[in-house]
Amino acid sequence: MRVAQGDAAAIRAMIARKLPRLLSLAHRMLGDASEAEDVAQEAFVRIWKQAPVWRSGKARFDTWLHRVALNLCYDRLRRRRETPTAEPPDHADPTAAPDRRLEAAGVAARVASALQGLPDRQREAIVLCHYQELSNIEASAVMGVSVEALESLLARGRRALRAALADLADI
Amino acid sequence: MTRERFEGLAEAYGGDVTRWPAAERDSAALLMASDSAHAQAVLARAGALDAALNAFAAPLVAPALRDRVLATAPGPRVARWPWLSPAALAAGLAAACAAGLVVGIVVSEGSSAGSNGGAEQVAASTLSLDPTFDLEGA
Numbered sequence: 001m002r003v004a005q006g007d008a009a010a011i012r013a014m015i016a017r018k019l020p021r022l023l024s025l026a027h028r029m030l031g032d033a034s035e036a037e038d039v040a041q042e043a044f045v046r047i048w049k050q051a052p053v054w055r056s057g058k059a060r061f062d063t064w065l066h067r068v069a070l071n072l073c074y075d076r077l078r079r080r081r082e083t084p085t086a087e088p089p090d091h092a093d094p095t096a097a098p099d100r101r102l103e104a105a106g107v108a109a110r111v112a113s114a115l116q117g118l119p120d121r122q123r124e125a126i127v128l129c130h131y132q133e134l135s136n137i138e139a140s141a142v143m144g145v146s147v148e149a150l151e152s153l154l155a156r157g158r159r160a161l162r163a164a165l166a167d168l169a170d171i
Numbered sequence: 172m173t174r175e176r177f178e179g180l181a182e183a184y185g186g187d188v189t190r191w192p193a194a195e196r197d198s199a200a201l202l203m204a205s206d207s208a209h210a211q212a213v214l215a216r217a218g219a220l221d222a223a224l225n226a227f228a229a230p231l232v233a234p235a236l237r238d239r240v241l242a243t244a245p246g247p248r249v250a251r252w253p254w255l256s257p258a259a260l261a262a263g264l265a266a267a268c269a270a271g272l273v274v275g276i277v278v279s280e281g282s283s284a285g286s287n288g289g290a291e292q293v294a295a296s297t298l299s300l301d302p303t304f305d306l307e308g309a
């Protein structure tokens with residue numbers, strides 16, 4: 001792997017491809033931009049460590065990387081539950097002025113809060129399939145469950161989200 | 172595909188059929204053709220939730236984060252035993268062969284023609300030794 005040999009072009013290409021996806025995954029899982037950045041950075045440290053021994057194909061690398069990032073997210077969620085703070089995640093204020101941009105930010109904040117309210121595995125399933133756009137086979141491999149179990153998690157998660165966001169138009 | 176299965180897929184994967192499991196898309200398309208109104212209503216409902224979820228957009232990567240990640244990346248690999256690299260070994264082998272050849276010439280000339288001072292001097296000068304020293308030693 002050229003990354004393991006310190007090839008600058010390969011390293012930059014890896015960062016360009018994977019950093020946005022890792023950041024996106026962690027942000028949706030944690031609902032916190034700063035923690036998401038930390039998780040993405042930590043995930044890259046794991047990539048660099050793993051690079052010298054990596055021999056498998058792209059699909060298995062992505063599966064491994066998603067699992068690494070999710071485990072880092074769960075570490076943080078666990079710590080958060082053990083030491084609860086009064087400070088909420090950095091969502092926009094949903095009661096902000098009815099400017100169109102603020103309105104969109106308000107919806108985003110509502111969705112972020114609703115996602116945080118889901119059981120972990122339901123949120124994980126929705127993040128992997130809806131936001132990361134993994135196929136059902138890929139997502140079930142990352143989660144270590146059958147496709148049927150994944151579908152059940154997705155359906156229950158989406159039903160809960162619909163209920164939480166029921167006051168938004170047409171949901 | 173039954174209505175129930177169609178509804179179940181929309182509930183799990185959302186209102187965009189292209190994101191449903193590949194193996195079920197053809198059956199879904201057939202149902203959409205034969206039961207269009209119901210299928211469209213199911214997809215519209217699921218699509219509304221998709222749209223709301225999409226409002227929670229992915230964050231942009233800050234340049235500072237990219238720099239921090241880059242700073243943790245491995246540097247160019249430096250050989251731990253540089254003299255064991257293939258190029259160094261090849262050069263060493265070539266030098267050893269050349270030295271062996273020259274020494275071989277000196278030894279063979281010295282033993283077969285001890286009185287040939289001129290040859291000794293040429294061989295010694297090839298080795299960059301003092302010919303006087305060689306001659307004294309002989």
